[in-house]
């Protein structure tokens with residue numbers, strides 16, 4: 116499979132390399148000669164450039180047109196849960212300003228937009244009677260994108276769960292309700308939307324919500340119930356894959372967006388690379404590993420013992436449903452080395468001096484995007500992979516001249532795209548890249564204190580201002596190369 120990809124790919128790369136490297140074989144740098152080439156890292160023709168957002172982070176309109184309350188409405192309105200009590204009540208008001216946002220996308224020249232659907236707009240109570248106005252909104256957004264030649268990539272669940280579902284992800288019924296919602300909404304959008312992702316980042320809405328308590332619903336449950344929550348999450352994904360396939364035209368591409376821990380070998384030797392693969396498989400055990408293999412790894416079940424999840428007949432078949440693509444959200448690396456422990460690997464401790472971006476968790480290691488792709492494809496032979504998120508926060512300042520010169524964001528993105536190019540050039544089937552994010556938005560527990568957009572948003576006036584990074588990304592897209 117990969118051999119074929121590599122060979123097919125070779126042609127496109129060779130073609131663009133001919134232009135790309137023309138200046139290398141004949142350097143003409145003398146004064147008065149044509150300027151040196153602007154870029155050398157070209158992407159293959161047809162590579163999809165996009166931006167990503169998520170419903171609760173950008174839409175606002177929390178009570179508009181019959182939307183039901185969600186876990187994040189409740190959580191963000193609970194004192195002490197988010198930065199300065201920030202909520203997504205208004206956010207970027209994209210519920211009303213979506214046409215303006217599509218214009219921003221158009222100006223960038225993107226080919227794709229990754230957005231999510233608010234389940235509670237479609238089913239205000241999570242199940243039961245649908246709200247036609249919710250569907251109408253997404254019909255309008257999708258039509259606006261298509262009218263501008265932008266391909267919608269739709270995530271069905273990016274953490275905003277209808278509050279009315281009793282027990283949230285602690286209940287198996289929520290997985291079933293999710294499948295029904297997935298069936299309903301993809302049936303209505305599937306004539307125009309051909310790429311669906313079920314869920315975004317299992318660990319964030321399970322572990323952070325139910326084990327660490329940092330995200331909605333803010334619980335700190337013991338291991339057994341946490342494993343059951345995790346099981347319901349991957350089951351929801353699996354049942355939704357089946358539901359989407361049953362309700363959309365053939366050819367519809369179904370995947371998910373996952374932030375598997377990205378391991379990077381400390382040294383690129385065979386031994387450390389193999390250790391990195393073992394670590395990737397083991398430490399993503401309850402999530403991506405089980406989804407890709409249709410089976411909980413024995414080591415995970417053994418480790419969890421009596422706390423292992425309760426599985427019903429049919430669950431694992433659903434969970435292991437074949438996917439058309441895998442989406443990976445990639446931000447930070449973890450370094451791994453081979454050792455002679457039973458597991459055969461050791462995750463390195465992070466030195467206190469390790470550099471990070473504006474969010475303390477966002478440590479910098481651009482090679483994580485290369486290894487993030489390579490680990491997943493080598494382990495599970497996925498036919499297609501997308502970077503469904505990559506980006507950074509920055510201490511952006513809007514000057515009186517109306518500029519935001521986010522050179523740190525450009526540095527971060529440029530280095531990641533250079534490393535992603537390595538994966539592409541080696542023949543890994545990377546189909547596209549979605550930059551997180553189009554706009555500054557509600558950054559969950561960090562509220563509006565952390566800005567991830569390539570457009571600056573004044574949250575008082577809702578004015579959007581392109582940052583330097585937007586200008587930079589536009590040039591990347593126009594040239595199909597790292598600039």
Ligand code: GBH
Pocket residue numbers: 169172315316319323329374444446475476504551558559567
């Ligand atoms: C993604 O999560 C999300 O999909 C997206 O919605 C979000 O806006 C974006 O990244 C930027 O954060 O505060 O030290 O406990 C990325 C994974 C998991 C990273 C939670 C931040 C909190 C770390 N995120 N994590 S900490």
